[in-house]
Structures are given as structure tokens and as C-alpha cells.
Amino acid sequence: MVARAVLVAAAASGQGKTTVTAALARKLVRAGRRVRVFKCGPDFIDPMVLARACGAPVESLDLWMVGAERCRALLAEAAQDADAILVEGVMGLYDGTPSAADLSREFGLPVLTVIDAGAMAQTAGALVHGLRAYGPVEMAGVVANRIASPGHAAMVAASLRDIPLLGTLPKQAVSLPERHLGLVLPDEVAGLDGLLDELADQLAFDLAAWDALPAAQIAHPDSGATQGGRMAVAGLPLAGARIAIARDAAFMFLYPSNLTTLEALGAQLEFFSPLADEAVPREATAVYLPGGYPELHGAALAAGKRWQASVRTAHADGLPIVAECGGMMALADTLQDKEGREWPMAGLLPGKVVMQARLAGLGAQAMPTAHGPLRGHTFHYSRLETSQPAAATTQKNPSGAAGEAVYRIGSLQVSYFHAYFPSNPAAVAAMFSRSAA
Template identity: 65%
Template sequence: MNGFAQGARIVLVSAIASGQGKTTVTAALARKLARQGKRVRVFKTGPDFLDPMLLERACGSPVHSLDLWMVGLERSRRLLAEAAAQADAILIEGVMGLYDGTPSSADLAREFGVPVLAVLDASAMAQTAGAVVRGLRDYGPVQLAGVIANRIGSERHAQMIAEAMRDIPLLGTLPRQERSLPERHLGLVQPEEVGEIDGMLDALAEQLSFSADTWNALPAAALGEAAQESALPALLQRKTIAISRDAAFAFLYPANLECLRALGAAIVHFSPLADEPVPAQADAVYLPGGYPELHAAALAGAARWKQSIRTAHASGMPIYAECGGMMALADSLTAMNGETHAMAGLLPGRVIMQKRLAALGAHAWRREDSELRGHAFHYSRMETDLEPLARTVKHPTGQAGEAIYGRGSLTASYFHAYFPSCPHAVARLFLEEGAA
């Protein structure tokens, strides 16, 4: 049994809605606490790839997902237990608004008795902030540790906000930023693409008024015990899985890599964007999601990569492609600017980018007596005559979701799978018989 370290403080950072500055404040607080000498771990609620990249840069440790449905109650508890045994400070960034979704960030906070640190965009309000935050606390209710007011205009503005809080402490403020973290259609720009990202994080940490004494005054975590995780059978022993990893294919849960290794697989990385072929030692290929639409011209010109993936497919090598990985295997990809580029051509059909969101939400791929859980989030559509092998099921509505395509040893879908939710199904994806 793993107990929680007595000294670890933990908060769930949430807000009334998206766009309030949760990620900015969480990153600033993580960097500030780390600079104060604290061991910091950060988690992200729900499915996300881009926010965790920034938060990892801010705290210096991998950022895992916590979610009562996709990750599961017991695994979420184990992840928190492991973090609390190693850290002084644990931050959990929520998703959307505090009560949005099924399950919501509030559900997660209540399940583990974690106090909520509310981020409030105060740029266009003063005394009304008190009413907003009291409603946020009492609607659930949740245990509210306090508030960080974002986009504060002056010291007097901060004072007005603090007075309006009444019995709720204003724990910190962050002033309006001349330069915000850059975004694009799927969310934040990847940290590696922002030249001065560490300087920006240091500046945010400096400007965030939140003292070490304030953090230490929070109650220590008392989250109970977490059962040890059973060892997985080595179903992928002596298998080497080649995983594409570059600016075009970067959407990958750290837990997915850990799951593959726990199943016995060895992992090698390669870059289609750099025109690297599938590694010679590979027994299977995993093409995760990312931004192939931003690099379509380079991928179209990557002749060695395209020939190598075609050869791997022709030889019967298992290939699993998610979202952006699937897009790169279609006949063509039409970018936002209308330009069409030839892709690898393993899936008959074309991918077309669109300005309107095509899908967003939690999904499950039901496999025999279990289900592989995950999500979908994309701005493109796949036009193909290929009949799907199956379809995911949307959570919680139960409606039909994303198509799962199969062609020989290839399995592809817009669905992003969270591998630990069903490791046995994952193992079958990378074995010779494929997913059929």
C-alpha cells in the first residue's frame, strides 16, 4: 500500500470556464514553487496533449492525465499517491469550467478531497468577482482553498477583488500580460516552437504574487491509501515498436509509453518529418496524433519515410495510427489554405481540414468483454469508401462515434486511445494478427 506523504500540499486549479487562464496560472505557479526549492508535480484533468507539454516545461517532470472515467478511479489514486511520495507540491489543472463534463473537475476534487484553487479572469469586473466565486464554491459544493485573480490592472483593482471575496481568501494575483502564450486550432503551440518559452515562464512566475508561506499554509494532503498496481503480462516481450516522434506527431500520453514498456515492448523513435524510414529493428509501428496538416508539404516530400511505411505494410507489419497518424497515411491531405499534398497512400481516401470543429469528446472502443477508452478532437474529415471495422462509442451518451478503419495489418482512426485503460486490447494492436 502507498500512503500519501504528510507534507505534500495539493490543489486542483479550476475556473468558471475555459479562457480564464488556468494553464497560464498553473504553469506560473509550478515554475514559482520550483524556483522556491519545492519538488513540484503537475497533472492535467481529462484528455489533453498540449497543456501537459507546457506544464512539463514549467515543473520539470512528466505530466500525466487524471480522469475518473478515462484513467479510472484507482489508477488516478495511484498516480496521486506516487506523486505525493515524491513531491512537496501537487497541482492538478482542471478542464473547461469546474462543473463541466461527466465526470467534471469538481467530481475529481470531491472524490479525493482535494481543495480547489479558482482562477478568475478579473479584467472586466471588480466587486462582482465575489458573487462569481461564491457561486462557484457553493454550487457543488467544493472545498475552495482560495482564488488567484488573473489579468489584474492595478493594486487598487486587486484590493477591490480581495474585499469582494468576503470569507474566501485571495491567495494571489497575476497582472495583464503584454504577451500571451501562442495558440492555434487545437490549443497551445508546442513549447519547442516558442523560442523564449522558459523566459516567458520565468517572467510569469516573477509576476505571480503567491508566496511560499501562502502555499505552506494550505492543509497537507490526506488522500488515503492506494492499492499497488498488478504487473502486466509481458504480451509484447521481444517486440520492438517504432513510434513516430517529431513536430508533426507529438500527441502522445506518457502513460501510453509506460504501458507498452510494462507489456514488455522495446521502443524506438523515428521522425517522418525528417524523412527517416521505419527503423529496421521494428516489429510494429505506432503513429500518434499531432499536426501533420502544418507539415503536409514536408511529409509529402519525405520519399524515404513514405516508401518505408508502404514496405512495412506490405510485409504485414502491424501499424496503429491515431488521428494525425491516420491523416498522414491517407491518399492526400488538404490543408487550411486549400493546398493538397500527397500522403503515404495506405488508406484510400482524402483528409480535408476545415475551420469548424469536427469532433470533441470522450470515446470508448469496445473490445470483446472490455473497452479501450480515450477521446477524439479534430478539425478535419476523412472522405473514404472504406467500410469501418467498428465504431467507438461516445461517453456518456452511448452514441456512435469515430470510425475504426482496417486495411491488412493497418488499424487507423481519429480516436486517441489511453492505453492503460485496456492493456490487453493494446497488445493485440501490435501483434501480428493486428486489430481485426
């Protein structure tokens, strides 16, 4: 299998990276290519949309949170199974520490630059040449978004000089809908597959030029720390554990690798839906409530007496309960949504959560544990008003400044922090162990 791989990047957010990546993935799939897509940096919603576009799971790549060795293993595994690999960047090409450009140079991924050409023509060349020279990075080509006409496209192409214009996308009458945490969830978008097909049809892309790109040269890491893109774990510290995981439209912000890590540790996974008022399964030995959008489902969660009672029973019985961001919000006394309505929640965490218009937390962080730091990130538009003292505080990367509070009440651990489990499987095993709780 000959795989071609590019990093899809831009000068800034809002240029159309996700739209172009999704459209190109769907176009390549329809052309008979086996496509794998990755997302640079921590993200939950974009990968869901990209997975629908390519028909395969989408993992995160990040030199700090995921680690270079695991990133290399994931890319090498994809290169064995696919002939097209697209890695969607994050923010601007050089934004962040580490940046998408750092990822490009680490793995030899040429950059496919997306530019919003809606308000420019020849200046596109200056922008793209500046992006190439600043790092520098290798440039595979350009996709120009919001092109008004063939003449407009010709001016952009001429300005690029030795950098090929591989594709153009016109101004879209319809686009992927968004809300405060990013794109709207795929299952909420009526006719999403039709929209992706429409975007693929509108994307004029030079498939011959794509096929002429050099094959990706990504070898598996020599170390035994990864197996098939997964973290190798000594023994099965969670053998016999049955972890109940909340999963529905209110709780879906979950790295796929978190699930595979729990399974690699020996745990069996069961899923339940608080929105459907399903109780924590009786056989569960631990509970995991990931992030999501509980603020959009306040009435249903407040009315769910069975799920609330079951999670309170689990806590009273000493089962380890790990809740992240939205999961934590649902365990507070009350949740106030953006309209100011206040909903009673499960009441395991004293205080109330209040939605706000201003971003309250964003960025890579690490949580201290007895087994070393557990890496992850935070991203939320709410604040917790509580009298509960923090048991620990995460550290921001790269500054080392104090990040999110981590609260522990008996066997309960909650925080706005989203953990990336493969970064420290031993710490994860301890979190879901009854003896540790």
C-alpha cells in the same frame, strides 16, 4: 515529505488556468519546492507546457478515461516525491461528466479558483461563492487574473469574504501563443523558459498561505491493479516486440502512460521521424503513428519518400500499424491543409483528409475490442473523405452515441480516436500483436 495539493479550476475556458498553473509551478520551483503537475481530462499540449514549467512529466487525471484507482495511485506516488501538487482543471469547474469538481471531491483536492477579473471587481465574490456552493467543493483560495492595479486587487479581495485571495496576475503584454488545437508546442516558442520566468515574476502569490494549506491525504489504493502509478500487467504479452513510434513536430500527441504501458507489456520502443524522412526501423515488429500536426508539415511529409515507402513495406509485410488522428491523416492518399493546398501522403488509407475551420470531433469515447472497451478521446478539425467502410465505431461518453469510425485494412488500424492504453492493456497488446493483425 508533506505535499500540498490543489485543483486549479475556473468558471469557464479562457480564464487563464494554464497560464496561472504554469506561472505558479515555476514560482514554486524557484522557491525550492519539488513540484508535480497533472492535467485534468484528455490533453496533449498543455501538459507539455506544464512539464517545462515544473521540470517533471505531466500525466492526465480523469475519473472515466484514467479511472479513479489509477488516478489515486498517480497522486499518491507524486505525494511521496513532491511537496506541491497542482492539478489543472478542464473547461469550467462543473463542465463534463465526470467534471473537474468530481475529481476534486473524489480525492479531497481543494479548488484554487482562477478568475478573469479584467472586467469585474466586487462581482468576483459572487462568482467564487457560487462556484463553491454549487457542488459544493472545498475552496483553497483564488488567483485573480488580469488585475489592473492594487486598488482593483483590494476590491476583489474584499468581495471574497472568507475565501482568501492567494494571488494576482496583471494583464499580460505577452501570453502563451495558441493555434487551432490549443497552445503552440513548447519547442516552437522562442524563449519559452524566459516567458515562464516572466509570468512567475508577475504572479504575486502568498507562499505563506500556501504553506498553511492542509497536507494532502492521498493513500495508495489497496488493489494490486496499479504499481507505482502504472497498470499491472499479467505476463509480458509483447515480450520480444519492437515497436517503431513516429515522434517529431508532426507526431507528438502521445500520453506518457501509453509508452510506459507498452514497456510494461514487454515491448522495446524505437522512435523515428517522418519529418526527417527517417524510415521505419528494420527491426520493428509493429508501427505506431500518434496524433499531432501533420497539416502544418504537408510539404515535408509529402517529400519524404523513404518514410512513406517504409511504412508501405511494413504494411505489405503484415506488421501491425496503429495510427491515431494525425497519424491516420498522414496515411491517407492526400492531405488538404487550411490554405487549400493538397499534399500526397503514404496512401495506405483510401481517400483524402480536409482541414476545416469548424471543430469536427471532441470528447471522451471508447473503442470496442475483443478484450472489452479501450477508452480515450477525440479532438480534431479535419474530416476524412473515404470510400473505405468502417470496421467499428467508437462510443461517446456518457451518451453511448456513435463516435469515430475505426478503419482496418489488413494489418492497419486507423481512426481519429486517441486511445489511453492503460485503460485496457490486454486490448493494446492485441493491437500490436502480429498474430492479431
